[in-house]
Amino acid sequence: MRDLTHVKNCIIKVGSSSLTGEKGKINDEKMLGIVSQLAFLKRKGINVILVSSGAQAAGMGVLGIEKKPTDIPKKQALAAIGQAKLMQHYENLFKIFGLKCAQILVNHDDFDDRKRLTNFENAIGAMLEYDVVPIINENDTLAVEEIKVGDNDTLSALLVPAVSADLLVLMSDIDGLYDADPGKNKDAKLIPYVSDISEVESFAGDSAGTVGTGGMKTKINAAKIVNAFGCDMAIINASKPGELEKLFSGEEVGTLFDGHRERDMSARKHWIMYRSNPKGKIIVDEGAFKAIRERHTSLLPKGITGVEGDFMISAVADIVNEQGEICGRGIVNYSSDEIRLIKGLPTSKIESVLHYKDYDEVIHADDLVVIEDNKYKKV
Numbered sequence: 001m002r003d004l005t006h007v008k009n010c011i012i013k014v015g016s017s018s019l020t021g022e023k024g025k026i027n028d029e030k031m032l033g034i035v036s037q038l039a040f041l042k043r044k045g046i047n048v049i050l051v052s053s054g055a056q057a058a059g060m061g062v063l064g065i066e067k068k069p070t071d072i073p074k075k076q077a078l079a080a081i082g083q084a085k086l087m088q089h090y091e092n093l094f095k096i097f098g099l100k101c102a103q104i105l106v107n108h109d110d111f112d113d114r115k116r117l118t119n120f121e122n123a124i125g126a127m128l129e130y131d132v133v134p135i136i137n138e139n140d141t142l143a144v145e146e147i148k149v150g151d152n153d154t155l156s157a158l159l160v161p162a163v164s165a166d167l168l169v170l171m172s173d174i175d176g177l178y179d180a181d182p183g184k185n186k187d188a189k190l191i192p193y194v195s196d197i198s199e200v201e202s203f204a205g206d207s208a209g210t211v212g213t214g215g216m217k218t219k220i221n222a223a224k225i226v227n228a229f230g231c232d233m234a235i236i237n238a239s240k241p242g243e244l245e246k247l248f249s250g251e252e253v254g255t256l257f258d259g260h261r262e263r264d265m266s267a268r269k270h271w272i273m274y275r276s277n278p279k280g281k282i283i284v285d286e287g288a289f290k291a292i293r294e295r296h297t298s299l300l301p302k303g304i305t306g307v308e309g310d311f312m313i314s315a316v317a318d319i320v321n322e323q324g325e326i327c328g329r330g331i332v333n334y335s336s337d338e339i340r341l342i343k344g345l346p347t348s349k350i351e352s353v354l355h356y357k358d359y360d361e362v363i364h365a366d367d368l369v370v371i372e373d374n375k376y377k378k379v
Contacts, residue, residue, distance in 0.1 A: 002250050004232075006261070007166040009047045009128075012038060013156035016053040017173040018238035024068065025061040026054060026086065030238075032093055034171065037244040038133065039097035044248065047128045049163050050101075050135045051156040058082030058089070079140035090135055100132045105139035111158055111275040112316075121162045128163075157222035158275050160231045161267050168226050169247065170219055171238035176255030177216065179203055194257045197224050223257040225274045228376060230263040232256060264378055265369065272329055273369045273376050276316040280309025280336055282362065283320055284327075292319060293327040293377070296370050298361040301350065304343035311336045319363070330368035333359040 014034055021027040041048050056068060056075060059082025069075055087103050094101045104123070110116050127134045138155055156168055177200060180188035194200050201220055219235055226233045236243045236254035246253045265273065284292075288303025299319060311317060312335050319328040334342070334354075339362055342350050351357035370377040 002247075002252060002256060004167065004248055004250070007046060007232075007248075009049070009163050009165045010041060011049045011051060011156050011159055011163065011165045011168045012041075012171060012244070013051040013152055013168065014053065014171045014238060015152065015173065016057050018171050019052070019054040020057045024057055024066075026058045026089060028089065028093075031089055032096075033241060034238065034244075035090070035093040035097065035099075037242065039094075039099060040245050041248065042097075042099060042133070046248075047163075048133050049124070049128075049159065049165070050133055051152050051159065052086070052090070052135050052137055053152050054086050055079045055082040055137060055140060058085040061085065076141045083137065083141070086137075087135065094133065100130075101135050102127055102132050104134055104136045105141075106136060106155070107139050108158075108277060111162075111271075112277045114271075117162065117271075117275075124163055151218045153218040153222040154225070157225035157233075160226050160229050161270055161275075165226075165231050168222070168231060168233045169244065170222065170233065170235045171244065172219070172235055173237065173239060174216075174235070175237045175240075175253075176235045177203060177219070191255055192252050194223070194255060195260075197227055197257060224375075225270075227257055227259040228264045228274070229259070229267075229270050230261050231259045233259070265376065268367070269369050272316055272331065272367070273371075276329075278318045278329060279311035279315040280307065280317045281320050282307055282317050282332075282339065283322060286321060289319075289321045289325075289327050292368070293370055293372060296365055296368070298365040299328070299330070299363040299368065300347055300360065301339070301342040301345050301362055302347070304339060304362065306343065307336050307339050309336060317363075319368075326371050326374065328363075328368050328370050330363035332363055334362055 018034065019026055019030055038048050038050065056078040059078030060068060062081050062085050090101050110120055124134055136159065138152065153170060159165065160168060175190055177191045178188040179191060182188040191200065223233045234247055234254050234256045236247055243253055282304055283306035284303045285305055288299060291297040292299065311332065313332060315332055316329060317332050318326050319330065320326050338354055341353050345353065347360040
């Protein structure tokens, strides 16, 4: 039997397909089944944070639209119309169980800005103290490519450090992770337990449903983000009655990705790797590239050959070689214009060029994560 007795803070993500009927519109019966299981967790003394899709589907119901539009402005309008309706559904259903809920809409830049992230974390903490269930969704009405997360699997994973989550549960329209596509291969087998995420990455397809925006690829990516912070993740089938209750009762349902309760990286480095948006690139020579990747050294001006983009001090930038291959990502101690002036120089020359020197390093090793094959590398 599985033991989830350590779980005190739990994020539950519900996809659009788990909330809608055949025509893609919100289905109250499905929603009631979800909320009743959240009430079960609350009765167990577990703090619940709900990440819910469904705003556009609710908007379709309000307007009587049968097919989701393809152009961005209409999708944004649907999200604005539907978000209020979606919350009305949730409030009515939560009230049945004597629970209260609150709405939070976010975009990726809310995680990118450290001050806004801190404010967000404080607000979430206060809601949990008030015994209120936060319901979080991406702000699709205002989202543009530069600031959007893109899918709620990833969004829910980014929330893990913010709420000190012990478990993320993705309630989907599939039983869990299979070793092959069960829709195409009748011999595909469900994988009940994953100890090492790297061993199952090849099983991730990229198909998305007609209603939602996710697929197994986004769920595997979410598991990588979550497990790196020492948090467990589970995928269960939302269409099966009581599946969430079974999971917490120790039954072997769905797929559990074990985070081993051990962080591969600090909260700061987790933010750098997964929750920040790099503002530019610093190009380095092969010596610096190799030193960072193999020994996790700081980046000094001497090894820098160029800069792409415009950014200020404390921004996050990628470190790449001349071929564009990435070896690291970190917080810069100098602006892009300043780095252009000191690139290739020894640290002893920084002050004579910039007329000040606060740091020897352009990026200190403590503020840098090493990346190999576009993945975090533990050094």
